[in-house]
Amino acid sequence: MASALKNLSEYNSEKLIDASGKRFGLVVAEWNKEITDSLCRAAYDTLIKHGALPQNIHRNTVPGSYELPLAAQYLASSNEIDAVICLGVVIKGETKHDDYINHAVAQGLMQVSLRFNKPVIFGVLTTNTLEQAQARSGGNYGNKGVEAAVAAIQMLSFIQ
Template sequence: MATSLKNLSEYSQDKFTDISDKTFGIVVAEWHDDITSVLCQGAIDTLLKHGAQKENIFVNTVPGSFELTLGAQFLAMQEEIDAVICIGVVIKGDTKHDDYINHAVANGLTIVSLKFNKPVSFGLVTTNNLEQALDRAGGKHGNKGVEAAAAAIGMLSF
């Protein structure tokens, strides 16, 4: 769904389960850290809002969005981790690098989720420019980190 049609910070919590005993791994790309830090905080705040314990939220960083896949796998392979939330930003540039990274991350995170039978949420902001990324990091389109955390909770409630 196009972000312009939906606020990323709005979600249904009707079917959310109790997550007070769940453990979450968050992997955050350091590239564009001014944006990813806001996305990560949105994810953490959402988890806490719905009952996650602060001591059960583990944040790890990777250099860039391409590395989210391996970071997610490192977290997912830990038995105590119930769900993984991935946070990153890829902004279109002069070349097609964004297409390759976005495709690799989407496929890689799907594979990790299926391999470990755990929710691995896609908190990757993929935009044409910096303004659009800021709009999705607490700006006029909400916070993609909130959406990623809500997706993880929703999948744990499945």
Template structure:
């Protein structure tokens, strides 16, 4: 669903697993820092809100979105993490650079997830302009960093083999 039709910060808190025993990595791109740092704050605050201990949240910064998969791999090799969240922003601009970067990042994170069995969360904004990015980094469409943190908690709990609850995954037994 397009974020213009959904607030990225809205989720059902009652169906979220407890994050108190989980460890998270956050990799933040410095390019478009006004946007990515707002994503980071939303992500970090959401992890804390749901019980993730601050001492088990490991953060690294990389130059741009293209470097997110490499930064994520390095961080995951150094720490025992249940999920790694990658936050970036690639604004369309005048050339097709955004398509190449977004495809490379998404493929890199998918490959890491598949080869390691650990969730690598894609928290990258792909807006057409700076205003759309602001709208999704704490503006009128919420904060993609919050959405990425919620995804990481759910997938991290699955990775950690926690009881994620039948209700939380939407199955009826």
């Protein structure tokens, strides 16, 4: 498990560009709202920390993680957005629904990124339990929202 080896909130800030001229779309799933709100706050704060202007960060909500790719496609198609950060959580249940959702979301976000040549970041927690999701949204393992925001800035640097 990657987060057992590395805290999701730790990164080398020296490699990040100034994000002041960049525009970000945050897409946040409402399912498991306590977790996704924490991911969103961490992503937003990280973008601000690295120079993004509040007026250039646009938060959008969708019902659940399954809806992230369509919202990401809508934002990525806009010339007003440079990178899209998708935040959600899928917790394993008694059935295999999580496998189907996780695969569909990952594939959908990758397709959007490739179609529009823009960073579309997979900031979705795919955990076995609520406790694991809490540990990765501001708990013992840091916050995936930080990691997602850093990935967006790194990819924008790469594209420049």
